[in-house]
Amino acid sequence: MRILVCISKTPDTTSKIVFKDGNTKFDETGVQWIINPYDEWYALVKAIELKEKDPAATIHLITVGSADCEPIIRKALALGGDEAIRINSDSTDSYFIASQIAAIAQAGNYDIIFTGKETIDYNGSSIGGMVAALVNKPYISLAASFALNENTATIIREIEGGEETCELSLPAVISCQKGMAEQRIPNMRGIMAARTKPLKVVEPVAAEALTSIVSFELPVAKAGVKLVAADNVAELVRLLHEEAKAI
Amino acid sequence: MSVLILIDHADGHIKKASFEALTYGADIAQQNGMAAEALLLGTVTDDLATLGKYGVTKVHQAGNTAFNQLDVQVYLKAITEAVNATGATIIVLAHNQTGKALAPGISAALKAGLVAGAIALPDTSNGFVVKKAVFSGKAFANVNINTAIKVISLSPNSYKVTVGQGIATVQELNLTPLPASIKITAVDKVSGDVPLTEADIVVSAGRGLKGPENWGMVEELAKTLHAATACSRPVADSHWRPHHEHVGQTGVQIAPNLYIAIGISGAIQHLAGVNRSKTIVVINKDAEAPFFKAADYGIVGDAFEIVPKLTEEIKKMHNA
Numbered sequence: 001m002r003i004l005v006c007i008s009k010t011p012d013t014t015s016k017i018v019f020k021d022g023n024t025k026f027d028e029t030g031v032q033w034i035i036n037p038y039d040e041w042y043a044l045v046k047a048i049e050l051k052e053k054d055p056a057a058t059i060h061l062i063t064v065g066s067a068d069c070e071p072i073i074r075k076a077l078a079l080g081g082d083e084a085i086r087i088n089s090d091s092t093d094s095y096f097i098a099s100q101i102a103a104i105a106q107a108g109n110y111d112i113i114f115t116g117k118e119t120i121d122y123n124g125s126s127i128g129g130m131v132a133a134l135v136n137k138p139y140i141s142l143a144a145s146f147a148l149n150e151n152t153a154t155i156i157r158e159i160e161g162g163e164e165t166c167e168l169s170l171p172a173v174i175s176c177q178k179g180m181a182e183q184r185i186p187n188m189r190g191i192m193a194a195r196t197k198p199l200k201v202v203e204p205v206a207a208e209a210l211t212s213i214v215s216f217e218l219p220v221a222k223a224g225v226k227l228v229a230a231d232n233v234a235e236l237v238r239l240l241h242e243e244a245k246a247i
Numbered sequence: 248m249s250v251l252i253l254i255d256h257a258d259g260h261i262k263k264a265s266f267e268a269l270t271y272g273a274d275i276a277q278q279n280g281m282a283a284e285a286l287l288l289g290t291v292t293d294d295l296a297t298l299g300k301y302g303v304t305k306v307h308q309a310g311n312t313a314f315n316q317l318d319v320q321v322y323l324k325a326i327t328e329a330v331n332a333t334g335a336t337i338i339v340l341a342h343n344q345t346g347k348a349l350a351p352g353i354s355a356a357l358k359a360g361l362v363a364g365a366i367a368l369p370d371t372s373n374g375f376v377v378k379k380a381v382f383s384g385k386a387f388a389n390v391n392i393n394t395a396i397k398v399i400s401l402s403p404n405s406y407k408v409t410v411g412q413g414i415a416t417v418q419e420l421n422l423t424p425l426p427a428s429i430k431i432t433a434v435d436k437v438s439g440d441v442p443l444t445e446a447d448i449v450v451s452a453g454r455g456l457k458g459p460e461n462w463g464m465v466e467e468l469a470k471t472l473h474a475a476t477a478c479s480r481p482v483a484d485s486h487w488r489p490h491h492e493h494v495g496q497t498g499v500q501i502a503p504n505l506y507i508a509i510g511i512s513g514a515i516q517h518l519a520g521v522n523r524s525k526t527i528v529v530i531n532k533d534a535e536a537p538f539f540k541a542a543d544y545g546i547v548g549d550a551f552e553i554v555p556k557l558t559e560e561i562k563k564m565h566n567a
Binding site for chain 2: 014019094117118129132134158164167234247
């Protein structure tokens with residue numbers, strides 16, 4: 001079984017977001033980079049769990065990004081990827097990125113392509129769905145559980161107000177969320193092994209960027225909290241009803 | 248040249264997020280001098296002609312029951328054919344679970360630029376620029392769509408539904424579904440609860456509640472307000488509450504009209520998920536909790552005393 005896991009570099013969740021160059025660029029000064037949590041905790045760990053059951057399985061990692069992605073790729077290899085491919089481009093357009101992954105996916109003949117449900121920087125929730133359409137394979141989004149029996153996958157996906165269990169034959173593209181697996185910490189043996197695992201750098205294939213970011217904005221700060229005394233809850237209800245018109 | 252709004256439905260009924268998408272799509276059409284039309288794949292018991300009141304003139308329906316389950320491959324082929332048949336150049340859908348499954352595929356299949364999770368009308372003064380939340384709610388990006396055909400998924404609770412007088416014509420669209428690529432074997436719906444992303448009011452609680460056995464008063468307050476319940480990440484991680492209730496940067500991002508946070512300190516990751524809420528109320532015994540800086544109203548005090556009193560006062564107001 002061949003598994004491709006898409007990983008992305010994102011700022012640590014505690015990062016304060018600041019922009020530069022007239023609010024047109026994300027200011028990376030002092031930012032700690034991590035593997036996008038959905039890619040790491042759910043997509044990658046699920047792939048590792050499948051390999052633990054089927055040692056013949058191979059896990060390939062793919063990321064689209066410049067050389068500064070390599071520390072997070074090594075971390076993913078330390079957790080359990082077998083080899084990694086880095087597409088050398090710093091594009092932020094989902095279609096461009098998905099086209100790169102689709103090109104590798106087509107050539108690599110993978111049974112499963114796992115992505116996180118979204119990245120915590122651009123929040124497009126787009127890569128999995130685009131890759132699936134580009135390689136013309138079934139797509140299950142927001143998967144919270146994945147079990148494999150021969151070539152049939154049983155997946156629980158999130159739908160509005162509940163869950164749905166579905167079955168499909170591989171190959172397929174799956175976007176992963178909470179429930180899929182539990183976060184792991186790389187061990188020393190994994191970290192040592194990761195140093196010598198193959199990390200291939202590939203130049204991007206031609207693809208258009210269908211969107212471009214014009215500018216960024218920060219949310220407008222609240223005017224200041226209006227405190228109500230703990231023994232005067234009725235006043236809070238009055239404010240919510242008459243002033244905020246929220247209830 | 249038209250705006251085509253994809254209608255999402257379940258159990259025979261159109262979802263609330265689609266009414267927002269209809270209003271939003273109709274407003275884009277008006278802004279650009281285009282027609283607004285809707286597309287419904289599958290069957291519903293709702294009267295489709297009444298969708299005219301949200302501003303669409305025509306509803307295309309491919310009424311094959313095979314479309315009543317979400318199979319992305321089947322949907323993509325049908326939507327692509329419908330876009331070609333109707334000559335639509337802007338495709339609008341809700342950024343809910345269904346929209347997240349479909350919008351990227353529509354974008355790739357049509358090679359049409361996608362803005363996923365739009366929160367405002369496009370600015371067409373210089374290009375076609377759509378605003379969306381990024382960094383999980385810590386910021387916004389203005390994104391230009393560079394292609395002639397455009398796909399926009401609208402973030403739930405971001406656009407006000409307006410209702411007019413129109414009546415739409417309903418037209419059968421003959422689309423042959425592909426054989427199913429997936430088989431749905433079970434559906435498990437939490438009945439009666441308000442879906443979190445669509446809720447007008449959300450009551451949320453954190454570690455300050457000390458344990459899952461203390462959620463009764465939160466649920467009681469939520470029931471009184473017809474609100475959805477939510478929680479912070481440590482609460483979901485400790486399995487005090489189901490993970491789908493977790494709001495924050497790595498959970499669900501929401502934008503309700505009113506967000507009531509009980510016993511939540513307000514870590515940056517939590518704020519990212521809720522800071523688009525219109526009004527925020529914070530109840531916390533720690534006056535230094537960072538959440539107070541992001542709140543509109545606050546009470547410093549013991550949640551176990553304040554929450555039941557709040558429920559009681561709201562009931563009094565309802566009965567007044």
